[in-house]
Amino acid sequence: MIVTLTANPALDRTIALDSALVPGEVHRASSAQEDAAGKGVNVARVLHGSAVETLAVLPLAADDPFAALLDPTLAIRAVPTTAHARANIALTDAAGETTKINLAGTPLGDDVLRALVDAVVAASDGADWLALCGSLPAGAPGDLYATVIHAVRARVAHPPRIAVDATGPALETVLAQADEIGAVDLIKPNEDELVQLAVDLSAPDVDRPALHSRLVREVEADPIAATARLARELVPGTVRAALVTLGGDGAILVDAHGVWHAGIPAGVDVLSTVGAGDSSLAGYLLADRAGAAPAERLRTAVRYGSATAALPGTRLATPADLPTGDIPVRALD
Structure with missing residues (x-):
């Protein structure tokens, strides 16, 4: 599991526009859709759709409209709360560009956060993987997330x-505390x-704006090599593996045994x-879970x-939606 x-x-409220998004202009929507989401819920939905046993843990109020939008066949473990799920708005246009507006949501009480940790611990008994996904309330x-990892282990x-699929302090603290809680x-x-x-994660005396500008330039110049170098600084000492998605440039995987790059399949038109x-x-x-080697993963x-x-x-x-075209994978030095 x-x-x-x-x-x-x-x-997630997604609005499809007939034309490219232009700030300040009036736009006509061709469609609108609302889904129960959040990164961990999305991962669970994909796993469930692929007939893999999964359990999604989340805080959920009994009167939250979010609950009615969940697939009733998706196994969830809901931690009671009075706070309703936040709303995310995504605007997609005819060119495949997506503009997102993510709201912060309502804070959860300390008692709910403690119950959430306990629920994850209980759910993790016998599981193959635990995926901690998305922003914090x-x-x-x-x-x-570091507290959850410590409790589970x-x-x-x-x-x-x-x-861990997160950004900011949620991920940074997990890596900074690797000596205490173990590498993810x-x-x-x-x-x-x-x-x-x-x-x-750079040293306190580093000029962080200058470092950020330099790294952005390196990634723009050679996204595959630059991201592989950055990931290798973390793997395997701080984390055991890194899967870095690169949009139209595919993705790289770095683990203790090597670095691999995969391109994207031919003929895929990005809609959202x-x-x-x-x-x-x-x-x-x-x-x-199927025992695949790194390149196949x-x-x-x-x-x-x-x-x-x-x-x-x-x-x-x-x-049924998976593209059948070849996805080239090569090992990098």
């Missing part, structure tokens, strides 16, 4: 491997998030990037991410 934690679930301590007899098994940033992580990164993580976990991650990017709105890839 694969367990996901979505500490800050969201109602407003007002939550930045080390919430201290209280579960055979703890699952742990993946996988992180899944995109190239921009990896650059920011490298800046956040909403959920593409979550689908990539789900694809990786699916392949790992990376290939499956790209296949699922590309499939979701080719779907409109907030639709997430199922096996």
